[in-house]
Amino acid sequence: MNKKITFPHIGNYYIPISYLISKTTRKEVIIPPPITKKTINLGSKYSPDYVCVPFKYNLGNFIESLELGANTIFQAGGGCRYGYYAELQEQILKDLGYNFEFVNFIKNNHVSLSNIYKYIKKVNPKINIITYSYYLLNTFLMIIIMDKLGKYPRENMGFEIQKNSFINIEKNFLNNLKDHINPFKLIKIYFKYKKQFKKCPINKPKDHLKIGIVGELYSIMEPYTSANIERKLASRGIEVKRFTTFTYLLLIKQFNIKRLLRKGRKYLKYHLGADATESVVLTQELAKKGYDGIVHLKSFGCTPEISAMPIMSEVSKDYHIPIIYFSFDSNDSEVAVETRIEAFYDMIVAQKQQTQNNK
Amino acid sequence: MKKKIKIGIPRALLYYRHHILWKNFFEKLNCQVILSPDTNKDIIQLGKKYSIDESCLSSKVYMGHIAYLIDKCDYILVPRISDYGKDEKVCIKFSGLYDIVKNTFPHISLLNYNIEESHHHKESFAFLKMGLKLSKNPFKVIYAYYYAHHKEKKYQQELMQSQTNNMKNNKLKILIIAHPYNIYDKYIGYPITNFLKENNIDIIYADRLDKKIAIEYSQELSPTLYWTYSKEIIGAINYYQQAVDGIIFLTSFPCGPDSLVNELLIRKIKNIPITNILIDESTAEAGLQTRLESFIDIIEGRKKNNE
Numbered sequence: 001m002n003k004k005i006t007f008p009h010i011g012n013y014y015i016p017i018s019y020l021i022s023k024t025t026r027k028e029v030i031i032p033p034p035i036t037k038k039t040i041n042l043g044s045k046y047s048p049d050y051v052c053v054p055f056k057y058n059l060g061n062f063i064e065s066l067e068l069g070a071n072t073i074f075q076a077g078g079g080c081r082y083g084y085y086a087e088l089q090e091q092i093l094k095d096l097g098y099n100f101e102f103v104n105f106i107k108n109n110h111v112s113l114s115n116i117y118k119y120i121k122k123v124n125p126k127i128n129i130i131t132y133s134y135y136l137l138n139t140f141l142m143i144i145i146m147d148k149l150g151k152y153p154r155e156n157m158g159f160e161i162q163k164n165s166f167i168n169i170e171k172n173f174l175n176n177l178k179d180h181i182n183p184f185k186l187i188k189i190y191f192k193y194k195k196q197f198k199k200c201p202i203n204k205p206k207d208h209l210k211i212g213i214v215g216e217l218y219s220i221m222e223p224y225t226s227a228n229i230e231r232k233l234a235s236r237g238i239e240v241k242r243f244t245t246f247t248y249l250l251l252i253k254q255f256n257i258k259r260l261l262r263k264g265r266k267y268l269k270y271h272l273g274a275d276a277t278e279s280v281v282l283t284q285e286l287a288k289k290g291y292d293g294i295v296h297l298k299s300f301g302c303t304p305e306i307s308a309m310p311i312m313s314e315v316s317k318d319y320h321i322p323i324i325y326f327s328f329d330s331n332d333s334e335v336a337v338e339t340r341i342e343a344f345y346d347m348i349v350a351q352k353q354q355t356q357n358n359k
Numbered sequence: 360m361k362k363k364i365k366i367g368i369p370r371a372l373l374y375y376r377h378h379i380l381w382k383n384f385f386e387k388l389n390c391q392v393i394l395s396p397d398t399n400k401d402i403i404q405l406g407k408k409y410s411i412d413e414s415c416l417s418s419k420v421y422m423g424h425i426a427y428l429i430d431k432c433d434y435i436l437v438p439r440i441s442d443y444g445k446d447e448k449v450c451i452k453f454s455g456l457y458d459i460v461k462n463t464f465p466h467i468s469l470l471n472y473n474i475e476e477s478h479h480h481k482e483s484f485a486f487l488k489m490g491l492k493l494s495k496n497p498f499k500v501i502y503a504y505y506y507a508h509h510k511e512k513k514y515q516q517e518l519m520q521s522q523t524n525n526m527k528n529n530k531l532k533i534l535i536i537a538h539p540y541n542i543y544d545k546y547i548g549y550p551i552t553n554f555l556k557e558n559n560i561d562i563i564y565a566d567r568l569d570k571k572i573a574i575e576y577s578q579e580l581s582p583t584l585y586w587t588y589s590k591e592i593i594g595a596i597n598y599y600q601q602a603v604d605g606i607i608f609l610t611s612f613p614c615g616p617d618s619l620v621n622e623l624l625i626r627k628i629k630n631i632p633i634t635n636i637l638i639d640e641s642t643a644e645a646g647l648q649t650r651l652e653s654f655i656d657i658i659e660g661r662k663k664n665n666e
Contacts, residue, residue: 048618048619048621048622050612050613050618050637051618051619051622052615052618055619080451080615081615081616081618081619083583083585084583084584084585084586084616084619084620085619086583087581087582087583087584087623088619088622088623091623091626091627092626095626104583106583267458267462268458269439269457269458269461270439270441270454270455270457270458270473271441271454272451272454272455272458273441273451273454273455274451276455300413300613301413301613301615301618303415303450303451303452303615304451304454304455306411306413306414307451307452307454307455307456307458307459308455309411310410310411310459310462310463311458311459311462314462314465327413
């Protein structure tokens with residue numbers, strides 16, 4: 001049987017993930033079609049009702065890829081409920097009558113690189129630990145570069161003079177990543193696009209609005225779930241800051257928890273689990289730095305973020321920083337999100353003017 | 360005479376798992392234990408007031424009990440549990456419980472212990488640390504812990520024994536798969552158990568099974584499951600498979616682990632009638648009884664057919 005591999009979508013990270021899979025296994029990779037209304041409808045049709053939304057999106061991705069001819073599914077993701085997705089998704093797809101192999105890289109609730117190597121060795125006996133590490137290095141470099149370059153447009157997109165200038169550069173950059181690459185080329189790409197981004201003409205006033213985005217990882221990183229809230233905020237002339245990226249989750253997070261708990265000891269004694277500690281402490285940090293508002297994103301029923309919310313509202317009271325909470329489910333309308341953002345925007349503008357008048 | 364320290368224990372969540380341990384431990388340390396009453400409408404209202412809409416019913420009940428206990432005792436016990444080892448996690452709600460309570464009610468004093476065995480915070484040390492706040496003598500605390508631990512073990516063995524004795528009669532038997540804090544709760548589980556008892560049905564409780572056996576059996580059903588509390592209850596399915604006539608899954612809305620585990624089990628178990636009951640704060644008892652009645656009819660008919 002010729003293997004055709006597929007995996008779930010998350011933001012633009014399908015580029016490094018598909019690179020890693022295709023280079024190491026030397027098999028065909030089927031990237032699931034971009035997430036649309038159809039994906040989530042398919043996913044939520046076959047999922048339990050009150051499971052969190054990422055499950056439904058992943059399932060929708062899988063079904064769409066299986067229809068395209070994929071026969072091997074990769075699933076990996078740790079923390080809270082993500083770690084248990086794989087088993088149920090496999091069962092649901094089997095009950096639907098698809099014929100496929102399900103490969104689960106989660107071990108002890110974490111993605112295990114050695115497990116991935118063992119599996120790849122079985123599929124592609126030619127690979128050895130050195131080539132595997134080389135491709136892994138490239139993948140991580142790609143992720144780091146994507147996250148580093150993602151930061152500048154987020155902060156400046158709202159102030160661009162020529163419309164869509166940032167989006168066009170970003171498109172070129174992502175296309176460039178899909179070419180044949182090596183570490184030197186990647187670093188070259190990084191500096192090239194960094195320069196291009198910096199050259200983009202912007203008109204940034206001194207006292208512009210600043211907003212931080214915190215919350216659950218999937219809602220933050222997958223723009224379709226949150227009705228592209230990041231871009232919507234940015235297009236109103238707001239500097240958007242967010243911390244949760246792949247780089248953070250994979251490389252930094254495990255060393256960062258203790259530091260965060262120390263910083264947030266006024267509110268937290270223990271790690272709340274998943275991304276909830278970040279939500280609380282970063283809200284506090286951003287409030288101290290003088291940000292004008294916080295946007296909190298999560299999927300419906302997300303347990304750790306629900307734990308974080310009462311604590312965040314305490315932070316909001318103490319530091320007088322407005323927080324807007326979004327909870328996404330399978331059938332949200334984009335208009336509702338837009339209306340709420342509009343109202344929030346008006347509020348923080350009014351608040352900013354008031355504080356300036358008081359000065 | 361020195362006044363006894365009053366310790367409030369909310370009758371929710373982990374109370375149903377550890378109440379013997381807690382009660383004996385604090386009483387050995389010369390403390391007075393104050394229990395909140397069975398869950399009632401007022402407590403549910405209090406709980407709704409003090410928690411986020413989306414949090415699960417069980418945690419709303421918990422907040423209600425805490426709110427009830429304020430001003431009635433010196434300390435309120437709120438444990439924090441993260442995991443019992445590498446592959447033995449618990450629902451993430453328990454990791455945040457202490458901080459949620461602390462931030463929702465800033466002016467109350469809490470007593471707490473932390474179990475996180477993957478970082479070497481074991482139960483015995485956690486109790487020693489907590490006990491030293493109440494008594495200056497560490498040996499007394501250690502003795503109290505082991506005494507209470509022993510009592511808890513004995514109590515569980517009695518429960519298990521009574522369940523095995525029950526298995527011998529010829530009545531209809533229904534296995535209820537639910538977390539102890541749901542099934543024994545006066546508001547969530549009691550209407551169901553009461554109704555079944557009235558209809559002369561034997562209830563098999565999933566948690567009245569030796570935990571080690573349960574965990575072993577659960578591996579057959581779901582090899583990647585890592586929530587300890589879920590493992591302990593689903594193991595009963597395989598263990599009692601031959602003996603029971605039907606299975607009821609009882610869940611509080613929107614429980615995180617159960618949303619996945621129950622769906623998987625319902626898809627996997629084929630030869631026993633199953634019903635899945637989801638309870639939130641507006642569940643009507645009449646609707647529930649209709650569902651249970653029809654379920655009982657089904658299993659009765661099935662049993663007659665088999666005979």
